[in-house]
Amino acid sequence: MNDDHESEHDALFQIEEPDEDGCVWACSNEGREVWCRNLGPAEKVAEVMSQWLASYDDGERL
Numbered sequence: 001m002n003d004d005h006e007s008e009h010d011a012l013f014q015i016e017e018p019d020e021d022g023c024v025w026a027c028s029n030e031g032r033e034v035w036c037r038n039l040g041p042a043e044k045v046a047e048v049m050s051q052w053l054a055s056y057d058d059g060e061r062l
Contacts (some may be wrong), residue, residue, distance in 0.1 A: 010029070011048065012028070013026045013027060013038075014026070014028075014029055015029055016036075018041075018042040022041050022042050022043075023038050023039070023040060024038075024039045024041075024042050024045045025037065025038055025039060025040060026039055
């Protein structure tokens, strides 16, 4: 596979550390200028992601 092309099995985003306001961002692997979304306060994002991961691990996939 060519390194210029992402694997279809790779995540399409990266999660960036909290900014100065404490918000977490999900951004394109191709760069923030492509797209970037505020996911909210780090503590709340961690809570929601933990719940989702727990349900995913338990086989409760959507």
